[in-house]
Amino acid sequence: MNYKLATMDSLFTYFVYLPQNSVLMKIHHLKYLGLLPALVSCGQGGGKATHPQSLNLPKLPDAGKPRNVVFILSDDHRYDFMGFTGRVPFLETPNMDRLAREGAYLRNAFVTTSLSSPSRASILTGMFSHQHTVVDNSAPVPEGLTFFPQYLQKAGYQTAFFGKWHMGHDTDEPRPGFNHWESFRGQGVYYNPTLNINGEQVAYKDSTYITDLLTEHAIDWMKQQKDGQPFFVYLSHKAVHDDFSPAKRHAGCYANETVPLPESFHTPHYGIKGLPTIDPKTGKAASGADYYGDGMRPDWVKAQRESWHGVDYAYHGREPWESNVIRYCETLRGLDESIGAVLEYLEEAGLAESTLVIYMGDNGFAWGEHGLIDKRQFYEESVRVPMLARCPELCTGGTVIEQMVQNIDIAPTIFEMAGLQKPEHMSGASFIPLMEGKQTPWRNRIFYEYYWEYDFPQTPTMHGVRTDQYKLIRYHGIWDTNEFFDLKNDPYENNNLIAVPEHQETIRQLTAELYDWLETTEGMSIPLKRTVRTHGDHRNQGKY
Numbered sequence: 001m002n003y004k005l006a007t008m009d010s011l012f013t014y015f016v017y018l019p020q021n022s023v024l025m026k027i028h029h030l031k032y033l034g035l036l037p038a039l040v041s042c043g044q045g046g047g048k049a050t051h052p053q054s055l056n057l058p059k060l061p062d063a064g065k066p067r068n069v070v071f072i073l074s075d076d077h078r079y080d081f082m083g084f085t086g087r088v089p090f091l092e093t094p095n096m097d098r099l100a101r102e103g104a105y106l107r108n109a110f111v112t113t114s115l116s117s118p119s120r121a122s123i124l125t126g127m128f129s130h131q132h133t134v135v136d137n138s139a140p141v142p143e144g145l146t147f148f149p150q151y152l153q154k155a156g157y158q159t160a161f162f163g164k165w166h167m168g169h170d171t172d173e174p175r176p177g178f179n180h181w182e183s184f185r186g187q188g189v190y191y192n193p194t195l196n197i198n199g200e201q202v203a204y205k206d207s208t209y210i211t212d213l214l215t216e217h218a219i220d221w222m223k224q225q226k227d228g229q230p231f232f233v234y235l236s237h238k239a240v241h242d243d244f245s246p247a248k249r250h251a252g253c254y255a256n257e258t259v260p261l262p263e264s265f266h267t268p269h270y271g272i273k274g275l276p277t278i279d280p281k282t283g284k285a286a287s288g289a290d291y292y293g294d295g296m297r298p299d300w301v302k303a304q305r306e307s308w309h310g311v312d313y314a315y316h317g318r319e320p321w322e323s324n325v326i327r328y329c330e331t332l333r334g335l336d337e338s339i340g341a342v343l344e345y346l347e348e349a350g351l352a353e354s355t356l357v358i359y360m361g362d363n364g365f366a367w368g369e370h371g372l373i374d375k376r377q378f379y380e381e382s383v384r385v386p387m388l389a390r391c392p393e394l395c396t397g398g399t400v401i402e403q404m405v406q407n408i409d410i411a412p413t414i415f416e417m418a419g420l421q422k423p424e425h426m427s428g429a430s431f432i433p434l435m436e437g438k439q440t441p442w443r444n445r446i447f448y449e450y451y452w453e454y455d456f457p458q459t460p461t462m463h464g465v466r467t468d469q470y471k472l473i474r475y476h477g478i479w480d481t482n483e484f485f486d487l488k489n490d491p492y493e494n495n496n497l498i499a500v501p502e503h504q505e506t507i508r509q510l511t512a513e514l515y516d517w518l519e520t521t522e523g524m525s526i527p528l529k530r531t532v533r534t535h536g537d538h539r540n541q542g543k544y
């Protein structure tokens with residue numbers, strides 16, 4: 001690896017990866033001073049650091065006894081579909097509510113790429129998608145990546161993985177970093193799954209429900225752990241991914257409910273008026289809002305309404321999208337009960353006060369916002385995730401954390417619980433100080449990337465940056481409008497201000513920051529994956 005220590009005004013230090021030369025990098029060219037605290041606190045270093053020199057991490061100076069950690073990950077659970085947020089009036093999630101009440105609610109939690117495999121790879125490696133290069137849901141994990149549980153094992157932890165791995169479809173074989181392994185290929189199934197348990201295929205029958213099965217096995221494994229050796233559990237649910245299938249005890253429980261339509265549901269439908277369009281009043285070609293319609297919504301968004309990922313042709317017409325939302329809510333209840341069962345076990349075992357339990361979603365999910373369903377885009381519903389963390393010895397109940405936290409922060413956070421310093425190539429930071437209510441420098445903006453996928457070609461490649469107030473989204477390789485939102489005044493992103501003169505300076509500054517981030521983390525090229533298979537989009541399905 002090629003890391004160098006850079007300094008700024010002798011006040012702060014951070015590591016910067018220098019791909020082309022080995023001289024110290026001058027920080028002053030990073031004009032975006034607002035980013036510097038983020039770089040300082042969160043070690044915005046990186047690069048394609050796939051071969052760490054050692055799995056032995058130095059101990060933190062004030063390391064205490066290593067704590068047990070249970071990390072519960074769900075699939076496609078959006079940030080606000082939890083009882084206590086009030087977003088969905090009928091939705092009951094008493095155990096998520098309990099985590100928020102007895103622990104911390106990280107209300108501004110985001111992923112760096114809103115897609116299962118890239119986000120999971122970022123959680124496991126602490127790296128951005130362009131660094132680990134897991135940029136779609138199909139390609140296998142590249143050789144040489146190190147997963148954070150490997151470091152925990154080295155530090156003496158017993159580690160276990162239960163559930164959905166979902167990086168590559170071809171194998172469910174045990175992956176490095178886990179003393180105990182239970183998983184399945186690809187997306188898996190909700191009922192009667194077959195699990196690969198430490199290399200052996202075990203089939204379950206009699207309507208065995210995957211969420212319950214994984215929870216039961218995770219608890220059984222925790223019961224077998226010996227006093228004196230810390231453990232780490234990665235409980236990775238299939239729920240609540242499409243095709244939404246609730247536990248039988250919850251099926252139909254919300255059948256008579258209605259989910260309110262989001263404010264941005266009705267985009268200007270297919271607003272292209274025919275080209276070229278000359279406005280008879282001005283004699284000029286239509287542009288800006290005259291062309292894109294109210295709110296300056298991009299054409300790709302309008303077109304996506306009628307696709308697998310749009311409200312007008314959701315899942316290719318399988319059922320009205322509203323019914324999907326209801327089944328999603330019903331499926332969430334089983335997931336919520338899993339959290340409850342884990343908490344109950346920890347209490348019985350006398351571990352509830354000292355164990356860190358983190359609950360998180362792997363990416364967000366739109367339910368009708370901008371006429372879209374699913375994820376991938378950089379709109380709020382897609383990029384925000386639910387995140388709750390409980391450890392009574394560290395954190396007062398009812399703590400609400402406002403700072404922007406990301407999936408790349410999970411590994412550094414768990415390392416702090418193990419008393420370990422995070423490795424240099426990881427870009428995130430431990431959010432334990434935030435849970436403890438300590439003053440700590442923190443990032444004040446987040447960066448985003450998504451790379452176009454062969455299987456779901458409706459959503460273009462995009463890069464973006466988000467602060468507490470603004471969001472800039474730049475689309476790549478498509479003839480369309482970029483987007484800029486004032487989130488303070490327009491939290492649901494209804495009014496694209498990209499062409500408004502008074503925002504041009506901010507847009508220029510954010511654009512520069514975006515490229516500085518990509519340049520300093522080796523993100524200036526797009527990872528390509530072999531995709532030699534039939535095209536899957538609905539316009540050409542099966543034809544080539």
Ligand SMILES: [Ca+2]
Binds near residue numbers: 075116362363
């Ligand atoms: Ca997902």
